[in-house]
C-alpha cells in the first residue's frame with residue numbers, strides 16, 4: 001500500500017503520551033519540532049519551481065495549487081507559534097539538507113514530493129496530532145488546522161508517488177540511484193533526534209523516539225518498495241547498498257549543477273488538444289477537472 005492510501009494502521013502509537021505545554025522543558029522540545037515544521041513549509045513553497053519542469057497541464061495545475069497550499073501551511077504554523085506564545089528557532093542542518101532545493105526534476109520529485117513530504121506527514125500526523133495535549137484549551141483549534149494540513153500533505157505525497165512512477169517508467173536507470181538516495185535519506189535521519197537522546201529515557205514522549213524513528217524507516221522502505229525503487233526481496237547487504245548510495249550521491253552531486261528545463265512552451269498545443277485536424281477541441285481534460293480544487297471548506301477551516 002502506498003503512503004497516499006494511508007489509514008490509521010500507518011500511524012505510530014504514542015500510547016497517550018503528551019507534552020506539557022506549561023512545562024518550560026517540554027515547550028523547548030515542542031519549539032524545536034515546530035521550528036523544523038515552519039522551515040519545511042517555507043521551503044515547501046518552492047514546489048512552485050517544479051512548475052517550470054511540469055511535463056503536462058495536469059502537473060502545472062498541481063504545482064500551482066500545491067504552492068498556494070504550502071504558503072497557507074506556512075502561515076498556519078506561524079499562527080500556532082503565536083497561539084503557543086513561542087518564537088521559532090533556526091532549522092536543524094538535517095532538515096536544511098533534506099529540504100534543500102534541487103533543480104533536477106527527477107530528484108525533486110522523489111526526494112521532496114514523494115519521500116520528503118511523506119516524512120513531513122509522519123511528523124504532523126503522528127507526533128503533533130497525538131502529543132499535543134487536548135486538555136490545553138489552545139490545542140483543539142491547533143489540531144483542527146493540522147488535520148487540514150495533513151489532508152493536503154496526503155495529496156502532495158500521492159502526486160509525488162504518481163510522478164515518481166511515471167519518471168521510473170520513462171527512465172528505468174533512475175531505479176538504482178533512487179534507491180541509493182532513499183538509503184542516504186534514512187542514514188541521516190537519526191542525526192535529527194540525537195539532541196534529545198540523553199533526555200529520552202524518562203520523558204513520556206521522547207522515550208518513544210527510537211520506536212517512532214524505526215516506524216518511519218520501515219514505512220519509507222515499504223513506500224520505496226511499492227514505488228519499485230528498493231529491491232522487493234530482503235534488504236540487500238552492505239556492498240549492494242553502498243554501491244546504490246554512491247550512485248545516488250553521484251546523481252545528487254550532478255543535480256547541484258543541473259539546470260531545470262522548461263516544458264510548457266514545448267507541449268502546450270498538444271496538451272490543450274489543439275494539435276489534431278484543425279478542429280479546436282479544447283483541453284483534453286474537462287474544465288471542471290482542471291479547476292483549482294482548493295476546497296472552500298478546507299480553506300474555511302483554516303480561518
Ligand SMILES: [Fe+2]
Pocket residue numbers: 041044069070073153
Ligand atoms: Fe505543507
Ligand SMILES: [Fe+2]
Pocket residue numbers: 044070117152153156
Ligand atoms: Fe506538502
